[in-house]
Amino acid sequence: MKRVFATLVLMAVGFLAGCQSAPEKHYPIEADVISTDVEHKLITVKHGDIPGLMPAMTMTYQVAEPRQIMKLQPGDKVTADLVVSENKARLERIELISKESAKPRPEATR
Secondary structure (H helix, E strand, C coil), X not given: XXXXXXXXXXXXXXXXXXXXXXXXXXXXXXXXXXXXXXXXXXXXXXXXXXXXXXXXXXXXXXXXXXXXXXXXXXCCEEEEEEEEECCEEEEEEEEEEECCCCCCCCCCCC
16 A cells, blocks of 8 residues: 555656746847837847847847836847746846937038
8 A cells, every 4th residue: 555655646746847847048138129118017129039049030028127127218229138938038137238329410401
């Protein structure tokens, strides 16, 4: 009887171990900010290829810390850590590389 119980316990432990979610994967990205939505904790960025994950594209991501995007503006360049787990993705450690450059004023016509 003890053997049957031990076997059942080992099977249950094995089953539970198999049900654990896959570990998170981290991908460094460099991107241009398209828009931010601090209230909904979202940032839309245009990023380059992410080797092993996806080609260059424009996407909207959840952010782990909304305060990291409060001062960002469209056109700013950032680096970030893209964290992917299951069917979810979020950006962490968002750092500003450069602010949107001041656009030159058009010359006045005479």
